[in-house]
Amino acid sequence: MNEEAQDMRIRNKRATREAIGAAALRLAIEQGSPLVRVYDIASEAGVSPRTYNNYFSSREEAICAFQSDRARKMGQALLARPADEPLAEAVVAAVVEHATPEPDRVGLRMIMSTPELEGEALKAFAMAEEPLSAAIAERIGVDPARDTFPDVMAAAVAGAVRVAGRHWLNGDGRESFADVARRTLTHLLPAITRAAP
Amino acid sequence: MNEEAQDMRIRNKRATREAIGAAALRLAIEQGSPLVRVYDIASEAGVSPRTYNNYFSSREEAICAFQSDRARKMGQALLARPADEPLAEAVVAAVVEHATPEPDRVGLRMIMSTPELEGEALKAFAMAEEPLSAAIAERIGVDPARDTFPDVMAAAVAGAVRVAGRHWLNGDGRESFADVARRTLTHLLPAITRAAP
DNA sequence: CCCACAGATTGCGTGCCACGCATATAGTGC
DNA sequence: GCACTATATGCGTGGCACGCAATCTGTGGG
Structure with a gap:
């Protein structure tokens, strides 16, 4: 035992x-x-x-431990997606998974508006980048130490999710976080799909 | 006076x-x-x-004040680029400007390898996002409060520069930081150029 | 030339906190 | 039942952020 x-x-x-x-x-x-x-x-x-x-x-x-754990899960969610799924779809799906249940508006607003917590929140998002990068690299079959593409995409995706959180907070509250995240990720799709033809 | x-x-x-x-x-x-x-x-x-x-x-x-100021300047550099320059070129040019003089390897490595400084370094990069976003929004003529594109691109660019720093540190030292940054930004170009036809 | 004033620096005191060390406790395998 | 390890806790120490008030410095007005 x-x-x-x-x-x-x-x-x-x-x-x-x-x-x-x-x-x-x-x-x-x-x-x-x-x-x-x-x-x-x-x-x-x-x-x-x-x-x-x-x-x-x-x-x-x-205070930000919750965010950190969330971010970690987002990275692992991408790893768990089926391997034959196109990269762009897998990324969006992983983010949407990570977005449920809906984040707590009050808590997120408190964190976003407190400068001292800003650094910690950024660290939380950055934590998601390594597993994201690993998953992307494995999916398209490149060496992340040689090719910067996985790291760049991971950082871009994490950034897009972070931006989505900000806009979701400033919005009128009638759009779900997942929808906002889908919109922000859409802007990255041309870059993501380019490498996985 | x-x-x-x-x-x-x-x-x-x-x-x-x-x-x-x-x-x-x-x-x-x-x-x-x-x-x-x-x-x-x-x-x-x-x-x-x-x-x-x-x-x-x-x-x-x-300790990270130097990085913060650098990041700020990078954002402002984009604002100062000629308005008729294509967005992608202007972004790359602004980043390359920001990359001279070459960052201090020892200092950057010390910051990157110290977990306590990680949050502050991330804050420094995040500081560049707001001016970057503003410059992008002005250049393509959209309202950054309505359209998430400028914020997403700003975050992606800042992330790409950050990733460039990491790879530049881990590299063999024969490639200049500006070159590495150009490579990382290249991966974003399809997303950037899409919105400025 | 002297004075009033604003901005910046500094000393001091207070409260909070991270962390090392030693100890108590609990849960596990033999 | 016993030894062992992991975890929780108490205590003491050193460091740091910050409020407050005094001081210093440079500037413009009378």
């Missing part, structure tokens, strides 16, 4: 990590990010402050 | 800001970013520690 025991531990760690992250996000939304104290986050999550920073090394990281 | 006096003050502020930023970068390269103390940066720049954080609110911000 070694593996299962390890799984148990991993699950537990993930659970507390998510608990802390959720607590941090909730408090940041309620009180505003700069006012949140580490002690409060830890209390809310039911752990010691010392334990809190076994998981996160800054308040920003804890 | 009111205006000139104001100019003088602005120049002075800019000078001390650059002095502090340069000192921070130099010390970070020499000793490694986490070992640099605020007191040392301030001493090196000839100001008080208290003055240092009138200009920067974190060590990371000071």
